[in-house]
Amino acid sequence: MEIKGFQFSAVEAAIKKPGRLDLALIFSETPAAVAAVYTTNKVKAAPVLIDQERTQSGVCQAIVVNSGNANACTGPRGMDDALETTRLVAEGLGIPDETVLVSSTGVIGVPLPMERLRAGIRPLVDGLSGGTLEDVSRAIMTTDTFPKLETRCGMAGGKEYTIAGIAKGAGMIMPNMATMLAFIVTDAAVEPEWLRTAFAVGIERSFNAITVDGDTSTNDSAILLANGAAGNTPLNGAADGAADFVRLLDEVLLSLAKLIVRDGEGATKxxxxxxxxxxxxxxxxxxxxxxxxxxxxxxxxxxxxxxxxxxxxxxxxxxxxxxxxxxxxxxxxxxxxxxxxxxxxxxxxxxxxxxxxxxxxxxxxxxxxxxxxxxxxxxxxxxxxxxxxxxxx
Amino acid sequence: MEIKGFQFSAVEAAIKKPGRLDLALIFSETPAAVAAVYTTNKVKAAPVLIDQERTQSGVCQAIVVNSGNANACTGPRGMDDALETTRLVAEGLGIPDETVLVSSTGVIGVPLPMERLRAGIRPLVDGLSGGTLEDVSRAIMTTDTFPKLETRCGMAGGKEYTIAGIAKGAGMIMPNMATMLAFIVTDAAVEPEWLRTAFAVGIERSFNAITVDGDTSTNDSAILLANGAAGNTPLNGAADGAADFVRLLDEVLLSLAKLIVRDGEGATKxxxxxxxxxxxxxxxxxxxxxxxxxxxxxxxxxxxxxxxxxxxxxxxxxxxxxxxxxxxxxxxxxxxxxxxxxxxxxxxxxxxxxxxxxxxxxxxxxxxxxxxxxxxxxxxxxxxxxxxxxxxx
CATH class of the missing domain: 3.10.20.340 (ArgJ beta chain, C-terminal domain)
Known part of the structure; x- marks a missing residue:
């Protein structure tokens, strides 16, 4: 499955136990419109604090994400580590630092193993040619028992586009972004302002309508990148195909949210x-x-x-x-x-x-x-x- | 242990499985000042609705309580059943119906087995001469693994008095009266208004400061009867011994509350x-x-x-x-x-x-x-x- 203008990569950086992907990269070849929703928890992990600021510009180009360590409650060092991670990725990709977002999930309160993470960045960037979104969906798993990936295809202004999303659960799942990461990418062109509204509404009906244990976490983030590579006239509320886009986006979000519940820790129902x-x-x-x-x-x-x-x-x-x-x-x-x-x-x-x-x-x-x-x-x-x-x- | 002017009784009425006490009575030989706190749940069981009204008078004389059935979500029939229970007890004791309170704990949504309960009232009243508060503490147990009973003795105006309390947990324990019943009796004389304040403050620091699973129930009630049989001048905020009374009452409440947590369903810590x-x-x-x-x-x-x-x-x-x-x-x-x-x-x-x-x-x-x-x-x-x-x- 190809989403035009996006590249993916995932590697083993030994942040989790050996033999498991734990560092991943989503890269848009051109700057993409971004919409994002973050945890409402007052204790926010370093990457969330960074991303909140960076997504305000409305434009981003890459997301680097690790599992196995949440980089939460790690103080000034945690902030330095997260910033260094984005800087290394930005250098590798040759894009501005501020257009790189960072997410982490895993144990709270333990500093990132930066030596191993640093060593992983080069192979991560080099791997972009051969990776898939499915690889990324595997790399973000913690106690998840299966990767979560959903895609839909639509048409806008005569151009075909794809919306693809991945997510990870599985405990600490509660509205207002529990420990949950979701990344959605689309090659549709969408006006940034309208994208944010559509995303916020969809999140309310999906990720904010699921619960596993009532715990909200320090790291939850749902981020959507729309890079316009499909070539359609940018969508807004008045555009042909806007309703369809919203419906397809909602389907992706709700399907991912339901998968998280199905994979709730220990869930049998x-x-x-x-x-x-x-x-x-x-x-x-x-x-x-x-x-x-x-x-x-x-x-x-x-x-x-x-x-x-x-x-x-x-x-x-x-x-x-x-x-x-x-x-x-x-x-x-x-x-x-x-x-x-x-x-x-x-x-x-x-x-x-x-x-x-x-x-x-x-x-x-x-x-x-x-x-x-x-x-x-x-x-x-x-x-x-x-x-x-x-x-x- | 004797609390002057109080009598107790407990029988097997076959509301629970055979061989277990499940119907109990607390009786004050004279009308007693009453203070009470009930569940904040908007779905309230029939007995709670009745007691809320009856305790407004500030005076009560008896509490009849069953375990094995909560008489909650039982509609008009549940209300009739609870009222009949208090009427039968009032007749047996020869006191006004409105001075009898009723509590129930157990399964929600199943009508009380009134035939068996009715048959239990006569032996219950007859047993008052020989019963103890400890019997009552056993009769109110559901998933509790041990009965919960606390007593303190104090002096007020040269007279010795006793405060004794019993409680049951053990799941659905949360502030604002989770599934919890607590009955406290004292032979101290206490001004009703001041009793209510002292009780409310004590509850906030004890039963409203414990939690087992965050669920509040339909039936929670904490009721205190003070019958004045100790013969002291009624206590109020200005009285000699008032501070001591509050301290001892708080100790009884907090000890009972802690026992409930210790006996929390499945608790190991x-x-x-x-x-x-x-x-x-x-x-x-x-x-x-x-x-x-x-x-x-x-x-x-x-x-x-x-x-x-x-x-x-x-x-x-x-x-x-x-x-x-x-x-x-x-x-x-x-x-x-x-x-x-x-x-x-x-x-x-x-x-x-x-x-x-x-x-x-x-x-x-x-x-x-x-x-x-x-x-x-x-x-x-x-x-x-x-x-x-x-x-x-």
Whole structure:
């Protein structure tokens, strides 16, 4: 798969255990319009601080990313290390330093092994001729069990373009950029201002609508580069093909977000939680997120227990407006609760059957208004505990 | 142990599995001053709705409580069942219906087995002569592994009094009354208004400062009865012995709260999380609670992994003001982080040693102001998942 005007590379720099790609590069042959969303965590890793400043210009040309070390809580040294990394990449590529972004993911609080990282930059730049985006998607994995890559093709002004994205999860997944990296590249030409809006809206419905454990991280970044190599007239809200571009971008983002949930640490279930009939969309999202984040709800999912009471309790403490005697709850299309009480009949048996599936949905109708939201979550299993209890050892 | 003017009873009503006490009664021979705090969950169980109204009078005489069934999300029928329960108890005791409170804990969404509960009321009332508060503490257990009972004795105006409290956990423990029941009785005479204030303040520092899984429930209630049988002049803020009473009440509340954390579902660690140097006490509590509730932090505790980075990340997303380059972090008295970065030296080794203990503390100093807060939490273990995945089966 080719995305015009982009080159990719990934190498083993021995930041992770030997034998695994851990340093990668995305390079646009020409300066590209950039849109980005970063963690809302007040403790931000050095690379996030650098990228936040650099993306303000609206133009970037390269992203260098390592896994195995988050370069977070590393103080002034961490900042120096991140800046040196971008400088070495800029020199290798012959582009201005300020157009190089940097991302890191992995253990917090340990300085980057700069000697090994430095040694990796030259082969990384040299490898651009032969690498693929799929290589990059592998290089950014931490506890991910599979690489995450999505592509869509579209037409704008008679020109064919591609949108391709990669992402990594898998723990610390929560709205507002949890430990999550996502890089999306497109050869479509897009007006920078409009690109930022389209990206922000898409993120809200995708990466900000998933949760694995309610923890947000210090490093999350979602970055989109659009280099215009497809040759179309730059897209904006009024342009032919704009709606299509937004739809395809949303598809890429949502597909990647869902893959992250599927690959949630220890996940055995993929659950879509929809709240409708809320007083507002914000209320709906609050309620849906409370359900999706509840340890008690998620362990019940793991136990395949149709314990709708815990779901109700989570809605109740979410802060959303609730009148319990109006609320309805469904597992897939099985009504479990009507007017706030158990639906009776064979609901228990049928509900339990739904919970035995690997993928199912929980729908809560509050019957109070028109607010609605859908979020995606996993269950909480023994393996979540195992993975996170042993992470650094 | 006797608390003057109080009688207790507990029976097997077959609401839980056979062979376990599940219906209990606390009776004050004379009307008692009452103070109470209930769940902030918007989905409230029927008994909570009834008690909220009845405690407004400031006077109550009995509390009937069952385990095995929460009588939550049970609609109008649940309300009828709870009201009938208090009526039967009031008839048996020969006191006004409105002075009887009712509490329930257990599975949500299943109607109370009223036939068995009704049959249990007569033996319950008859048993008052022979029962103890310890019996009641056993009857309110659900997934608790041990009963929780604390007593203190004090003097006021030359009269000796006792404060005795019982509580049950163990999952769904979170501030603002998670699934937690606590009943405190004292024979001290206390002015109702002042009793309410003292109780509210004590609750904030104890039951509202513990968390097991961040879930708040539909049924939480903490109720204090003071019947004055000790014969002292009623206590108020100006009275001799008032400060002592507050101190002893706080001790009972905090001891019970800590017992709940120790008995947290699957808990293998007891962790005290203190945040100091915050901009405000509220900020400090926000940050401490974010740490205490983080699944990633709690699994690291379980894994005995001195992963301070996750703790920092949790502080960062808590909403509290943070300047990472100022923050310090200690495990017990071992400095792990200075000026936002790893303290170096033998900190890793010494920190890991602390984490291997069953009880330890995490102290975060934000160096921004005088705000401070301490909360108590457990780790997140395989057994938490096991207990909650299998709860209803």
């Amino acid at each position: 993929f659950v879509e939680v929809t709240v409708r009939g809320a007083r507002s969309d914000a209320d709906a999202k609050r309620a849906a997120m409370a359900v999706a984040n509840s340890c008690l709800v998620k362990t019940a999912f793991f136990g395949q227990d149709a314990n709708w009471g815990r779901i109700f309790a989570a809605v109740g403490y979410s802060g959303a407006d609730v009148e319990q005697e109006r609320a309805e709850l469904f597992f897939d299309d099985v009504p479990m609760v009507k007017n706030g009480v158990f639906a009776g009949g064979d609901a228990e048996a049928r509900g339990s059957e739904v919970l035995r599936k690997k993928d199912f949905s929980v729908v809560i109708d509050l019957h109070l208004g028109g607010g609605t939201a859908t979020v995606y979550t996993s269950d909480l299993s023994y393996d979540y505990v195992k993975i996170n209890a042993d992470y650094r050892t | 007891f962790v005290e999380v203190t945040v100091r140097g915050a901009r405000s006490d509220a900020d400090a509590k926000r940050a401490a609670m974010a740490v205490a509730n983080s699944c990633l932090v709690k699994t690291a505790f379980f894994g005995q992994d001195a992963n301070w980075g996750r703790i920092f990340a949790a502080v960062g997303y808590s909403g509290a003001d943070v300047e990472q380059e100022r923050a310090e972090l200690f495990f017990d008295d071992v400095p792990m982080v200075k000026n936002g970065v790893f303290a170096g030296g033998d900190a890793e080794a010494r920190g890991s040693e602390v984490l291997r203990k069953k009880d330890f503390s995490v102290v975060i100093d934000l160096h921004l102001g005088g705000g401070t807060a301490t909360v108590y939490t457990s780790d997140l273990s395989y057994d938490y998942v096991k207990i909650n995945a299998d709860y209803r089966t």
